[in-house]
Amino acid sequence: MSEPLPRRRLAGLFLARWTNPTGLLLRRHAPRALLTALFAAAFTVQAVGALLPHLPLLLAATVASVAAEGVLHRWQRGMVTVLAKSHADLTVRHVLRDLLLVFGLLRLGEQDRETVYAPLVAGLLAFYALHCAIQALSVLVRRTRTLPVVTRNIDASALRLSPAPPVLLRRPGHRLLVFGLPSTAGLLATAATGDLRCAALGIALSLGLALMGLFDLLLWLLPSRRPAGEQEVLDWFDAWLAEYKPTVGLYFSGGASSAYQANMWLEPLAGLEGRPLIVLRERFMVQKIAATDVPIVCLPKVSTLMRLEQSTLQVLIHPSNSGKTSQILRIPTLKHTFVNHGESDKLSSCNPYAKAYDEVWVAGPAARERYALAEVGVEDKDVVEIGRPQLDAVRPYAGPPTGPRGGAADGHFTTVLYAPTWEGWDGNPGNTSVIEAGENLVRALLADPGVRLLYKPHPLTGSVDPRAGEADLLIRDLIRAANRRRTGERPAANGELAGLTKELDALTSIDCRSGADQVERMLLQSTPEPGRAEAVARAARAWDEAYWASLPAWEHQVVTDVRPALYSCFNRADLLISDVSSVVSDFLASGKPYAVANTSGLPQETFREMFPTVRAATVLAPDAGGVPGLLEAVRHPEKDELVAARAELKRHLLGPDEPTSQERFNAAAQALCAAARGHRVRMAERSAAELPGQRLETATPVTEPKRGPGSERRPETEPEPATPSR
Template structure:
């Protein structure tokens, strides 16, 4: 435990040094200094553990075991004198607590035992994790040194020391009992799971590997996959995404398949197709099943780099919203057999209303401002949040009601989170002062869907993102940001921006774009043409049928493209 502190964090080492100092001072009868050192060390340890608890509850105490043990042992000096009656009982309690504290890494691991994870699989159940147990463990463990220190300073009878030892012991006992029961149940369930999946006779599987907080990738497609009226299940590869998957799955069966053995055994004979919503690296673990038709959906229609990723070539079918989706690959030098592409529209826009020309009769035009996040790589960073406050001020000066809906991941960046919060504060103050009905915060980001926001707005300002393609369906004025980029190069790389107006670092482009978007809207005819190019020409009254019909055809046995060639040419993709 001390090696862990030395290896992981100098803060833990400092706490151990301070704890040892407090112990030596207390045993040297320098009581006042010892008490001060002990309180400082305990406070530091408590602060560090609480900071680690904020993002997660699992595994946060193991780095602090050394400090906890020493601080607990530091309370023993009164037990070496006659000041505490029933001292042997106190020593036994102390020893018991020290043993449990030393075993904390193992106890935490047992408390966090996961086992097989399933949801909505008929005939099978598992005992779910009990997060409260881990929280209780942290509370009693962190409280133990302070309580024992108080008892030692008050020189209370040794039997009172058992009031600290017993709760810790009971907590550990319950953790072991529940973990043992969960493990036995998990083993039985895991053994029966392949058979239970086979009994469902699923026609297809949704194979999903994604980090936490990306449930939107599944959420946007599941309503339409359900409308196929075919049995299916979700195979999840990442434990961290379990809650995301279950939250959006509804009654769809979900199984966690963290290992290759799981993948093999859960791929039941009735499966005929697999759908993917991203190009995760571990998708290669599943495309090797050549009897299946592998269909890439992706999770948005845009000109961003992920929408022409060369990895997409490994799938049998590549569903695109319109011809633009296919041309995008070729334009960037990504050569994919054209027979793999299927134009299916973007069913998610079926609830977006098309606005007739000039339909804007509100005293305060509603401007939807939907900036994207920074992205994980330089080539996918398109955000305008760095100048977002200036954009909002320009819109306010024009009398617009601003609907502010930043990408949820923008809150992960401390700088952009602060910008979001300042804009929300500004809009709130302006709404209070003027009565202009700005929409922001939960009302824009959670209570309303993206499509609700699009339908409730008169124009949109956004960065390069999939929401631009969705907004195009409305035919309303669209302003795209291109900060830090040459306009000619930007339009060549992101031709969807031609459907509206583009603003750059040159403030003159802001004036021209907003004047036209809020006035004559000279780009409407261009948008009408580009809507078909980007989103297909399916009838509005049955728009989602493009996807549903294509998916049914592929599930029902249209021969997969490229399987024969894969044996000889697959390595080159």
């Protein structure tokens, strides 16, 4: 017989199993599985206790079931949807719980007492009928408060906006749990004591709460408490467009995790000449857009979206493609340009959909060449080089890291930013290094005592391939374990970061209660304070400095929150390790060394040839064997043979430093606005020619403004007509 394993070894085996990818996945789903098992066991035991009958079993199972409901709604909200899809939502669970209690009471009591319980059953039925009535009224109230246009940074007080009804009346699950708790408690007390008055009192309380909720919702349907109707809102929106006179807009549609694609263009948009506007399609996206002074309108319906055709809006800028993009492209009075949310050597940066736009704005010559080689239908004359206005926040290279360990400016560590991209939709193994190389890269970096690692994964990591999500969790565990092995002095907490966080949160958010609906948020987010955008920028810079100062120089970091931003990590890093992605292109603005992981299976020379952004990079194999040499070149610039190549590649990818990207961006926008106005003039002239006697109403034309230097575009075959000035 073999001897038992020592406790220490058993603990090690358990830890190894718990921290491997399968264990990480198990850890993620263990709470849900446990809660599901608890519900199933509670209802099963409750049914057994009612059938036998067995009072202790019935009472214990009911209490456990109610406690599980509290845990579910407090800590496992995702399970609510899972149970609802299984037709086991809260209403079903609550009815079943009360039904089993009543059945148990009937089994526990004498046969001639069945008639005594009839009023209690009738009371329960009346309560559930009221619950259904409240839900119907709640839906009706919600519809009256669902406006065809949702706005931010626009004074919409004329629409009779008001605070939302209590959240308890709008959420059927929470409402039934709270309103039905007295009846369940009363039935439990009756089962324990045999006193019917407990059940009667509990059911009466539930009925009273339901009647109060029903009456409150009825008041919200009074004409004086309703917001403006649909036609009134549309008329108001048309009047606002006529008064504001927008010229250039940012159009965006996407999922909740894609808001960053629009947010990166907010500051450049606000810096344009004219009157900018942000056009959204999903209602939830209104709150996902970061702090800005630019007016925001959300137009969910196509019929409402088409009202932009009669406005002064001339150009729409598209940072991403979506299924709803084709709807806005129908408007003939607008010019559309695609700017993308980042440029890389991936095929997604040369999507054939780009040929649907009037122009494609890119950073530099590399993207122009990329479209020409891709042959996706985008003509070279429609490609305009504007640089990357967002990169003004990236600091240039200021020399190698210094210090006894060859570290950052504080004299301790070399800061390495590992920012892999996600796995993409096509399943190409070369998209992300997380799956095949992530663990090896992180282990190699953590093995160097002079390295401080910043790990910033893509927000969509694991959304397509579960292996990427598992690898991401493993990397985070490795970093936490490495931090536990390191010791050192921590900066003294002086409260500065907390104060700056509070200030920045106050500037970037509106003090809305958690139960506020869209109408209430419109009321509170009507007009921004003048100069708030500048105040946010100043507060963000101060927050960045305080954040990094609050962290020990030796501590590795996993960066997944909105703050600090990617560019803030750029400024702290001495070296970037990434994949073929827009992160590499943007990091080139700093001029610092960078490396790209090759998980495509291609030979290194072929890999460099296929992906131009890699030409000035150190290419790392999946085994991460080149990490020590890479770190040596970072710490000793005389060994860095790619300095000149990075400078040349920066010009090729991002264009010249002068004029600035913002100036080129503005010049391209004004030129496309002029083209849109010229198109309107021609269309009006043709309509007048086809309909003799019709009055021609167009602005007095003037010559088209010249394009700024750097916004290269080949001449049109037809000269642009005269257009009105700004």
